[in-house]
Amino acid sequence: MRHHAQVSIAPRTNAALGFAQMLPRDQHLFTKEQLFERMCMALGGRASEALTFNRVTSGAQDDLRKVTRIAYSMVKQFGMAPGIGPISFPEAQEGLMDIGRRPFSQGLQQMMDHEARLLVAKAYRHTENVLQENLDKLQALANALLEKEVINYEDIEALIGPPPHGPKKMIAPQRWIDAQREKQDSGEEEAAEEARQPPL
Structure with a gap:
């Protein structure tokens, strides 16, 4: 089973009202x-x-x-x-x-x-x-998201326990958030630059 690396209720620019970030897997057969x-x-x-x-x-x-x-x-x-x-x-x-x-x-x-x-x-x-x-675990996750907005793997494991098939690799949530913000800022700067260009 796949495991979430990060869960957020923060809206994204693609109109999603929250999302779950998964650990990448090199898998082609299911x-x-x-x-x-x-x-x-x-x-x-x-x-x-x-x-x-x-x-x-x-x-x-x-x-x-x-x-x-x-x-x-x-x-x-x-x-x-x-x-x-x-x-x-x-x-x-x-x-x-x-x-x-x-x-x-x-x-x-x-x-x-x-x-x-x-x-x-x-x-x-x-x-x-x-x-x-598992309504108690669902409520615990919901409360944590309302409080923090973004929770990572360690937060999830502390709230609902470890995965049944052993620990998973973790990502640094703040680094991921910073990368997403930089990507968004870069896109906005490029759009602004294009808007300043005179029409052909």
Whole structure:
């Protein structure tokens, strides 16, 4: 399972209202279980929002897009849906309705849609169950984020305990924050410089 290196509720310039910074991993092959865990991880925000406030917002849009992409990849490309079998179709480009040339029937498309929905529903139920069993830890993390805005790996480990599969490598959170700010400042300076240039 992947582990967060840093979690923040500080908004980012790309309109995200908070984010989780992951440790980079040089991994190109994933098992069905690992992909399922990624779906659960991405659904954590939506599920915790529903459990805590008994309502949901549009804040999980990007997470839901990732979950949908993983589910359809498992079904249509990785051959991980028992109801569909070990077949693989090319990934369709987002926003393009190339129905006339798709290499499968309407009936098979409906079956794949059904399998993808089942995967997402299963992942959401699992995520919800995990959160319900650990509401005290969820509340502890929420309180820490409200107090500090940014928490790192050591903070998370102190709040909810060490990961079950051993300690993970850590990053320096302040160094990462400074790098992000420098990147943002650099981008703003470049934009200002371009604005000062006379039109051709």
